[in-house]
Amino acid sequence: MQTQLKEVTLRVFRQDPKREKKHRYQTYKVPYRRGLTVLDSLIYIKENLDPTLSIRYSCRMASCGSCGMMINGLPRLACFTQVTELKTETITVEPLRSFPLIKDLVTSFDDFFKKHHLMLPYLIRRDAEEQENPTHQYLQTDEELERYIQFTYCIRCGLCYAACPVTATDRNFPGPMALAQLYRYYADTRDEGGEERLKVIDNTHGIWRCHFADSCSQVCPKGVDPALAIQLLRRAVMFNNRKR
Amino acid sequence: MVSERTIMLLHYITGIGILVAGAVHIATVFLTAPVEANLTFDEAPFAVINVYRNLLLAVSLEALLVMVAFHGFNGLRIILLELYQGRTWEKAVTWILTVIALVLVVYGSRTIILAYQIANLG
Incomplete structure (x- = not known):
């Protein structure tokens, strides 16, 4: 029988290019609930753990295309990716590759x-x-x-x-x-x-x-x-x- | 200036041409040159040259040379243009590679003509 997941660990890319020359990764623990998406986890972090984290999102239903990011090394929509489907203990979240970085997970389009x-x-x-x-x-x-x-x-x-x-x-x-x-x-x-x-x-x-x-x-x-x-x-x- | 469409069309045609002419070249050299001569280091070059007694084969080798030069150097141009962008860089890459390819074709053609003459005139 599968162990009940209680919390999810997110390893999030952090950098403000205006102030920092190098990026770093910050780890957060987010309580798990059924249907939790990566975007839900990031919103939880921003609202409860670290308000300095920058993310971009809008519709939360894969219609607007705002929350694209690298999730465990692959480009995905954060709102369209449930944490359980990734099947990893730690989820690494980074900004989209090939786009200039604005801050943290936000890139310039x-x-x-x-x-x-x-x-x-x-x-x-x-x-x-x-x-x-x-x-x-x-x-x-x-x-x-x-x-x-x-x-x-x-x-x-x-x-x-x-x-x-x-x-x-x-x-x-x-x-x-x-x-x-x-x-x-x-x-x-x-x-x-x-x-x-x-x-x-x-x-x-x-x-x-x-x-x-x-x-x-x-x-x-x-x-x-x-x-x-x-x-x-x-x-x-x-x-x-x-x-x- | 030649359009990119024309360059790429030639790139695909020469790619297929290299496969055909390359197969003919390899098959000719290995199948028609005397086996003993191929195995002897001193004799091998003359056996290969002897193959080009036939004008058709000499022409096919020339075609292979031109196609390999075009396809290879155009491929190199594409790689270099993708690595770095800029008008000066692009012009320099295109012209330098064109000149090198032309030199290679001229020198290679000279070798093929000489081999044909040696094979026929001795």
């Missing part, structure tokens, strides 16, 4: 969102008159929707960036999220930005730098497959074949 914006993440239409005075709807078949629907589930949590070996070394690489979002619009039949979109990623640090490690798809909490989007984009750039 400025560059991440800048790269997302570079991918033109919106529908591009040439029919200006129709846009001004709409006369009809832009209908799609189920099959057409199927081509990109999974990529719309992305919540921009940044876990794929933390897992990507190329993003870790090449700071100009757009990264899995941005490339998957570019494909999301490229594959949309309502979009007319085809050539314009492909030009954005056909460069020295663009689509070709992906090594297809597939780690981005492995860590995605929403089941999005950015590695697939990247391969489909590569085919599109290589043969310029927009499937309709």
Whole structure:
């Protein structure tokens, strides 16, 4: 029979880059209750043990993508990770890799969102008159929707960036999220930005730098497959074949 | 400037080409050169040179040289561009590696032509 878990030990990364040159790990003990997530544990620490701990979170239900962090060495959403599923006595919590550190477990997403914006993440239409005075709807078949629907589930949590070996070394690489979002619009039949979109990623640090490690798809909490989007984009750039 | 798409297309083509031409090269040298000569240190180079009496094989070796130079140095360029970023660095890496690859191809071609001439003219 399994021993009843009474408390959980968290080993938390601590550093304020403005004041400290080196990071350290601080250990906390959190009382266990059924369904306890890593985010619940961190909130408990902040409310009861150490108010100086910095964390970022919002929805607590894997919808907003704010609480991404390295949990036992893997990028995960803290709100979506129950402590029992980790099956370790001590849980190590660190900030997301490949992101500049702001404080403790909080990282800067400025560059991440800048790269997302570079991918033109919106529908591009040439029919200006129709846009001004709409006369009809832009209908799609189920099959057409199927081509990109999974990529719309992305919540921009940044876990794929933390897992990507190329993003870790090449700071100009757009990264899995941005490339998957570019494909999301490229594959949309309502979009007319085809050539314009492909030009954005056909460069020295663009689509070709992906090594297809597939780690981005492995860590995605929403089941999005950015590695697939990247391969489909590569085919599109290589043969310029927009499937309709 | 050549687009990255074209460079990568050539990179994939030369990758497959190296597999084919490399297999032909290895098979030719090991299967057509006299076994005794291959086993003798002094004779081996001449046996290999003799294989290139055939113009088609000499051309395939030249193709292999060009493909290996392009594929290898482009691979090295990609690694170096991923290691460090910056306009000056990228230009320097591209030009230096292009020059080294060209020197290698020119010197290798000279060797292949000489081997072909020796094999045919003695």
